[in-house]
Amino acid sequence: MxxxxxxxxxxxxxxxxxxxxxxxxxxxxxxxxxxxxxxxxxxxxxxxxxxxxxxxxxxxxxxxxxxxxxxxxxxxxxxxxxxxxxxxxxxxxxxxxxxxVFKRHDPNTPLTISGVVRLADKYLIQPLHHCLVQQVCNDWPTTLDEYDIQQAELDKFLQVSRAHPFPKYTPDRGRLADAIPEPVSAILFAQEFGCPQILPAAFYSLSLIPLSDDWGNNSDWPHPARDHPLARWSLLDKENLLRYTHGCQMLNEYRPDVWRFMCEECAIQPGPLDVPGCKPVPCGLYIKRLFEVVWNPGLRVSVTHGDPLRLLTRCLKYDEMPELSKENFPHRLCEECYQTVFFRLLGERVRVWDMLRKWFNLKLE
Missing domain, CATH: 3.30.710 (Potassium Channel Kv1.1; Chain A)
Incomplete structure (x- = not known):
């Protein structure tokens, strides 16, 4: 020395x-x-x-x-x-x-522990590797059910935090981003340390954050960045940026196919929904209008895409929508379609979740 x-x-x-x-x-x-x-x-x-x-x-x-x-x-x-x-x-x-043990949902955890995970690998201390990797994995859902639970928890957290005139996301009045997991660092951590199961949720979370909402944004009140999820965009490499861009494009273009939500009898009846002079199936018109109402661009939560998982959940409340009232749709849905559309909406959410790996070009492991 x-x-x-x-x-x-x-x-x-x-x-x-x-x-x-x-x-x-x-x-x-x-x-x-x-x-x-x-x-x-x-x-x-x-x-x-x-x-x-x-x-x-x-x-x-x-x-x-x-x-x-x-x-x-x-x-x-x-x-x-x-x-x-x-x-x-x-x-x-x-x-x-x-x-x-690290604070739950700490956005800094992946960066804080990456170095010591590398040391655990260098010195072949597998229990430490597993313990630390699990700390990051615990903050990210790996199934749709886990995702729904986390989103419900986040929605309630936002409701409570924003009940005050000056939203309080952390005890020291930090930003919203300081209280929720940060996706870019989680993505890089997962790719380096072998936990690809969190990548679909992390990329989906990232896809709802526009490039303008950067981690380094001014956080002084009343800067709007305080109330938005933020991402460490400067850490994202070219390959992952392409994944983000491709995933955002696929999610933005996604629209449910009306015919998949109709009962078998209605689905095989003639009557295209968009051809003048043809009398369309009433149930098809109803479902088409349902998707038009819910996919209204003015209701988007992000500039990147409409958040299909949340929109499909909103579709489940078709009975409560004034645009679909009996005055507007006297025939409503037939009894069979009434049941079919509900369960197929649930199934469509599962399909969208399963498609995230493909849409973000993630390797299947």
Missing amino acids: NPNAVFERHPDLYYSDGDVVLAVKQTTKPDKLEDPPMYTLFRVDKLMLKRHSVTFANFFADADAAPTEVYDGVPLAEMHGDKAEDFALLLNYLYHPYSL
Whole structure:
């Protein structure tokens, strides 16, 4: 090690009874090029590390076989290529495995733990890898049912937060984006650390965020960015930006096919819905109007697309829509179509969810 190096003991992970000191270079750059490097020192127990990691066991075996530097009466070893803040999280997990729990829906979690997951892989500590990856996965739904539950929870959260004249999304009156998962960092995390099951939900969430709503937007009140989900667009690479663009296009073009929501008897009757001079099927007219009302561009929640999963849910309330009243549609729906349209709307939501992988060009794994 550099004889002029500056050492700084970690405030919590420097144990007086430890039998080895591990030095990790700090990532902060010196004020001047000629300034000596700075290291964070961790005094720990070899046995603790060797029990968790065969890589550490081999490392200490090699170190014991050769002359080593001594610091504070015990061997000193430099951990090349590691970052002090990540190494501290790694050691904290080994000494206090139940303390490594992050706030639910914290948008910073993927960025905070990426470095220590890489260390877990480097030192072959699979339980730590699994624990940390699961922290991110827990914030993202992997099924439509989980997605619906999360959206219902978010809707209620927004209702409560916005009941006050000055919406309060976090205890310190932060932005909405500070209280919900952030999709870009989650996407990059999932792709690097092998949890593709969260990608459909993360890309769908991202698809509802326009490029103008960037994480770095001014958050001072009353800036509108405070009330919007935001994305770390600067982190998104070209390939994922193409996925986003393609998915937004497919979702924007999506419209339900009227005939798929009619009962078999009505669906086979002649009468195109858009051909002048032909008498269309009443049920077809009703369902066509239903989709026109719900897909009204003026009701869109985002400039990117209309959010088909939410719109199809809104369609389930066709009985409550004044545009579909008996005055406007005396025949309403036949008894068979009345049941058919409800259950096929539910099925269509499942189909749209399943299509997300294709629409965002995600690999099936």
